[in-house]
Amino acid sequence: xxxxxxxxxxxxxxxxxxxxxxxxxxxxxxxxxxxxxxxxxxxxxxxxxxxxxxxxxxxxxxxxxxxxxxxxxxxxxxxxxxxxxxxxxxxxxxxxxxxxxxxxxxxxxxxxxxxxxxxxxxxxxxxxxxxxxxxxxxxxxxxxxxxxxxxxxxxxxxxxxxxxxxxxxxxxxxxxxxxxxxxxxxxxxxxxxxxxxxxxxxxxxxxxxxxxxxxxxxxxxxxxxxxxxxxxxxxxxxxxxxxxxxxxxxxxxxxxxxxxxxxxxxxxxxxxxxxxxxxxxxxxxxxxxxxxxxxxxxxxxxxxxxxxxxxxxxxxxxxxxxxxxxxxxxxxxxxxxxxxxxxxxxxxxxxxxxxxxxxxxxxxxxxxxxxxxxxxxxxxxxxxxxxxxxxxxxxxxxxxxxxxx
Amino acid sequence: xxxxxxxxxxxxxxxxxxxxxxxxxxxxxxxxxxxxxxxxxxxxxxxxxxxxxxxxxxxxxxxxxxxxxxxxxxxxxxxxxxxxxxxxxxxxxxxxxxxxxxxxxxxxxxxxxxxxxxxxxxxxxxxxxxxxxxxxxxxxxxxxxxxxxxxxxxxxxxxxxxxxxxxxxxxxxxxxxxxxxxxxxxxxxxxxxxxxxxxxxxxxxxxxxxxxxxxxxxxxxxxxxxxxxxxxxxxxxxxxxxxxxxxxxxxxxxxxxxxxxxxxxxxxxxxxxxxxxxxxxxxxxxxxxxxxxxxxxxxxxxxxxxxxxxxxxxxxxxxxxxxxxxxxxxxxxxxxxxxxxxxxxxxxxxxxxxxxxxxxxxxxxxxxxxxxxxxxxxxxxxxxxxxxxxxxxxxxxxxxxxxxxxxxxxxxxxxxxxxxxxxxxxxxxxxxxxxxxxxxxxxxxxxxxxxxxxxxxxxxxxxxxxxxxxxxxxxxxxxxxxxxxxxxxxxxxxxxxxxxxxxxxxxxxxxxxxxxxxxxxxxxxxxxxxxxxxxxxxxxxxxxxxxxxxxxxxxxxxxxxxxxxxxxxxxxxxxxxx
Numbered sequence: 001x002x003x004x005x006x007x008x009x010x011x012x013x014x015x016x017x018x019x020x021x022x023x024x025x026x027x028x029x030x031x032x033x034x035x036x037x038x039x040x041x042x043x044x045x046x047x048x049x050x051x052x053x054x055x056x057x058x059x060x061x062x063x064x065x066x067x068x069x070x071x072x073x074x075x076x077x078x079x080x081x082x083x084x085x086x087x088x089x090x091x092x093x094x095x096x097x098x099x100x101x102x103x104x105x106x107x108x109x110x111x112x113x114x115x116x117x118x119x120x121x122x123x124x125x126x127x128x129x130x131x132x133x134x135x136x137x138x139x140x141x142x143x144x145x146x147x148x149x150x151x152x153x154x155x156x157x158x159x160x161x162x163x164x165x166x167x168x169x170x171x172x173x174x175x176x177x178x179x180x181x182x183x184x185x186x187x188x189x190x191x192x193x194x195x196x197x198x199x200x201x202x203x204x205x206x207x208x209x210x211x212x213x214x215x216x217x218x219x220x221x222x223x224x225x226x227x228x229x230x231x232x233x234x235x236x237x238x239x240x241x242x243x244x245x246x247x248x249x250x251x252x253x254x255x256x257x258x259x260x261x262x263x264x265x266x267x268x269x270x271x272x273x274x275x276x277x278x279x280x281x282x283x284x285x286x287x288x289x290x291x292x293x294x295x296x297x298x299x300x301x302x303x304x305x306x307x308x309x310x311x312x313x314x315x316x317x318x319x320x321x322x323x324x325x326x327x328x329x330x331x332x333x334x335x336x337x338x339x340x341x342x343x344x345x346x347x348x349x350x351x352x353x354x355x356x357x358x359x360x361x362x363x364x365x366x367x368x369x370x371x372x373x374x375x376x377x378x379x380x381x382x383x384x385x386x387x388x389x390x391x392x393x394x395x396x397x398x399x400x401x402x403x404x405x
Numbered sequence: 406x407x408x409x410x411x412x413x414x415x416x417x418x419x420x421x422x423x424x425x426x427x428x429x430x431x432x433x434x435x436x437x438x439x440x441x442x443x444x445x446x447x448x449x450x451x452x453x454x455x456x457x458x459x460x461x462x463x464x465x466x467x468x469x470x471x472x473x474x475x476x477x478x479x480x481x482x483x484x485x486x487x488x489x490x491x492x493x494x495x496x497x498x499x500x501x502x503x504x505x506x507x508x509x510x511x512x513x514x515x516x517x518x519x520x521x522x523x524x525x526x527x528x529x530x531x532x533x534x535x536x537x538x539x540x541x542x543x544x545x546x547x548x549x550x551x552x553x554x555x556x557x558x559x560x561x562x563x564x565x566x567x568x569x570x571x572x573x574x575x576x577x578x579x580x581x582x583x584x585x586x587x588x589x590x591x592x593x594x595x596x597x598x599x600x601x602x603x604x605x606x607x608x609x610x611x612x613x614x615x616x617x618x619x620x621x622x623x624x625x626x627x628x629x630x631x632x633x634x635x636x637x638x639x640x641x642x643x644x645x646x647x648x649x650x651x652x653x654x655x656x657x658x659x660x661x662x663x664x665x666x667x668x669x670x671x672x673x674x675x676x677x678x679x680x681x682x683x684x685x686x687x688x689x690x691x692x693x694x695x696x697x698x699x700x701x702x703x704x705x706x707x708x709x710x711x712x713x714x715x716x717x718x719x720x721x722x723x724x725x726x727x728x729x730x731x732x733x734x735x736x737x738x739x740x741x742x743x744x745x746x747x748x749x750x751x752x753x754x755x756x757x758x759x760x761x762x763x764x765x766x767x768x769x770x771x772x773x774x775x776x777x778x779x780x781x782x783x784x785x786x787x788x789x790x791x792x793x794x795x796x797x798x799x800x801x802x803x804x805x806x807x808x809x810x811x812x813x814x815x816x817x818x819x820x821x822x823x824x825x826x827x828x829x830x831x832x833x834x835x836x837x838x839x840x841x842x843x844x845x846x847x848x849x850x851x852x853x854x855x856x857x858x859x860x861x862x863x864x865x866x867x868x869x870x871x872x873x874x875x876x877x878x879x880x881x882x883x884x885x886x887x888x889x890x891x892x893x894x895x896x897x898x899x900x901x902x903x904x905x906x907x908x909x910x911x912x913x914x915x916x917x918x919x920x921x922x923x924x925x926x927x928x929x930x931x932x933x934x935x936x937x938x939x940x941x942x943x944x945x946x947x948x949x950x951x952x953x954x955x956x957x958x959x960x961x962x963x964x965x966x967x968x969x970x971x972x973x974x975x976x977x978x979x980x981x982x983x
Contacts, residue, residue: 177877186880203978215876323520
């Protein structure tokens with residue numbers, strides 16, 4: 001494009017932007033809609049045994065006199081019935097109907113195949129999907145993009161976090177930003193954006209020119225989207241709700257999103273984890289309400305293209321510690337939510353919690369390699385026939401928790 | 406030999422022979438070469454600095470930087486406000502305990518009854534901590550970020566800062582690791598900074614023994630397996646016979662982390678010719694390399710006794726002979742006999758520092774940082790050769806680099822994309838900014854994609870354009886430029902008086918000025934970053950983009966055109982490179 005022509009185009013574009021708040025339609029890709037995978041990473045290690053508690057195991061009550069809850073409450077502590085074997089923490093009540101409608105499944109005893117109990121190492125190894133190897137340069141989501149996922153549009157891969165998470169490290173383009181409203185504000189600055197657009201439009205250096213144009217394009221698109229949640233959908237504040245809402249806004253505006261990675265926090269419950277009330281209950285309530293709001297927000301029209309997958313770096317000790325909490329353990333549980341999920345079911349194995357059944361005599365053993373869960377989503381939801389570069393040195397098979405039709 | 410002699414003369418006192426840098430042959434004039442030098446071996450020029458370097462001679466500037474002896478009282482004054490800077494690792498460890506530790510001590514002292522009360526009554530714990538003279542870990546982090554930003558922006562010895570940044574990122578440790586975090590500042594001061602113009606092996610050894618590295622890469626917990634003989638066990642046996650052996654080996658086995666990253670990231674490189682078996686054997690050689698439990702009051706006394714069993718202590722470094730696997734080993738083909746102790750790890754470090762793969766791997770990374778992402782093979786060969794011949798002398802490495810034509814070549818000038826840290830620092834320097842508060846800047850640098858010291862992985866920040874430039878953080882860079890120029894970043898002052906001078910320089914360098922008559926100098930040095938359109942001069946093109954200034958003016962009348970002008974320059978594609 002000649003420079004003059006470019007400037008004229010932007011000038012026209014500008015007046016269009018100034019005078020119209022109508023959403024700009026994305027050039028629609030012919031044929032089927034791009035599937036979206038939303039990964040929520042529960043950083044800090046969620047206690048899977050508090051979230052989804054085995055019902056008829058006295059060992060748990062013995063090892064957790066203050067933390068274990070029962071089916072029918074002493075002091076009003078009531079677990080929500082799932083499948084007869086497990087009860088859901090009451091703070092996660094918004095997820096119970098999704099489980100009953102068979103859209104939500106739980107994979108219990110999921111985690112790293114090797115014993116790593118450092119947050120940093122375990123997150124790292126999950127995000128690179130190379131257990132035991134810390135220095136893998138790329139993250140699994142970036143390698144997934146390299147398998148030909150999505151159309152490369154400005155919102156194809158999103159990390160709703162302040163810096164690029166390890167899972168997205170690598171050469172494929174990712175938009176990383178904690179809150180897209182920051183980018184929208186840049187877009188709304190008008191004068192500077194136009195001036196920068198002209199400068200970047202003319203830069204000879206390809207990477208800067210291309211990315212500069214893309215980021216200004218993204219910022220202008222966002223400046224014209226209403227990024228606030230719609231009325232009637234009660235997202236909680238903070239992460240992961242902010243990110244989930246913004247992903248929903250993009251999907252509703254027909255912007256293609258293939259991957260979104262969103263953090264959720266508050267899970268490192270060494271102190272005052274509590275049962276009905278406490279640190280766990282706060283994190284769990286925020287988490288469940290966020291997912292529920294997102295799902296209702298998507299509505300029938302968009303739910304069919306979206307799979308939500310939650311993961312956490314490890315679980316927590318079966319026994320409670322001296323400060324009404326739990327320490328770093330091994331297996332935890334992952335949630336998957338989608339219209340094609342064969343839900344209403346708890347996958348994986350949770351043995352009786354006797355000392356000999358526990359890993360190192362203390363932790364819920366990992367019975368499902370986390371990669372089986374990820375690979376299931378890649379194969380059956382994103383429909384990517386991945387090669388060996390996605391999960392290096394892994395011979396395992398994807399877990400089948402999605403209908404493949 | 407002849408080369409060594411030349412170098413010696415070159416490095417000699419001022420007045421000795423000074424070969425000219427080969428920039429003229431590469432087609433650079435002296436001014437442009439000075440900019441390149443300040444951009445590569447420093448964090449970019451301050452107003453007036455290019456003139457000063459040209460006046461003193463580029464070679465003399467470099468020599469002064471190499472000596473590192475330029476007095477810098479202004480910097481010293483600024484750093485005095487950061488109390489953690491004067492402390493040793495041990496003092497920092499004692500002064501900045503974690504919250505959990507203060508709570509524990511408060512329980513011990515009876516200030517609170519138990520952990521539960523410590524949790525419920527945090528003010529009691531805080532009060533207790535203040536009385537003990539403790540400071541919070543957040544204050545330590547403030548000083549860590551503060552010294553990095555302050556030094557980079559204000560240090561006269563710019564080269565030292567740039568090199569410290571490079572080598573820290575090579576022997577990387579991270580504050581994301583809660584155990585290593587306390588030691589990151591002292592690591593930079595004790596293990597990295599003193600060696601950046603010294604010997605590679607010295608730096609490697611200092612990093613291997615520092616608590617930050619021992620904790621970050623888990624070697625501190627790596628021990629002989631249950632069945633393995635330990636150094637202490639064998640010593641005791643020798644001294645006392647079979648009777649009266651120390652209690653049985655309670656060790657849990659090796660951790661391979663450090664051994665792997667030592668070879669993959671610090672020395673040989675991933676294709677450097679080692680096997681998984683070598684990793685295991687190196688890990689065994691480093692078993693027992695751990696940190697002194699500095700808060701154990703009886704540690705000193707116990708250690709005096711333990712010396713006879715092969716224990717060694719140096720500062721916070723502790724060699725625990727009862728954790729060391731004393732079995733025979735074979736590492737990279739070399740045999741280590743049964744019964745070894747702390748010297749095994751030292752030998753391994755020497756072998757690795759001396760290995761030809763290390764020379765190639767380390768110098769190639771150096772060339773990528775200081776020349777371009779794809780440096781010419783001839784340069785790589787020359788640097789690797791130099792590294793081997795000088796036993797990893799890092800001063801010689803730098804001198805060789807700067808005397809190489811490739812350093813000044815057309816495809817090396819402005820070939821690198823600035824990291825967010827460098828972008829911020831170079832902008833602050835160009836604007837002659839006065840920094841009163843660290844935190845807002847630190848947050849901006851993080852927002853642009855570089856949480857300082859906060860990268861998780863032991864690779865350090867991938868120093869590549871493709872990593873730094875993504876659409877989200879590039880928009881943040883432009884936003885940073887606007888906020889900085891408009892005086893909207895808290896704790897950063899840009900005085901109007903200085904702004905005029907700063908603008909003159911960066912305008913001459915990056916964009917032509919149309920507002921004031923005396924700044925009509927056209928773009929000189931970044932011209933090649935912009936395409937030439939037929940029939941239009943470069944300055945005409947840029948003036949066209951300035952058409953938007955009018956709209957901006959209408960939108961933000963409180964700013965004058967100088968601020969807008971500065972924002973445009975610092976957010977421009979040309980300013981993102983160096």
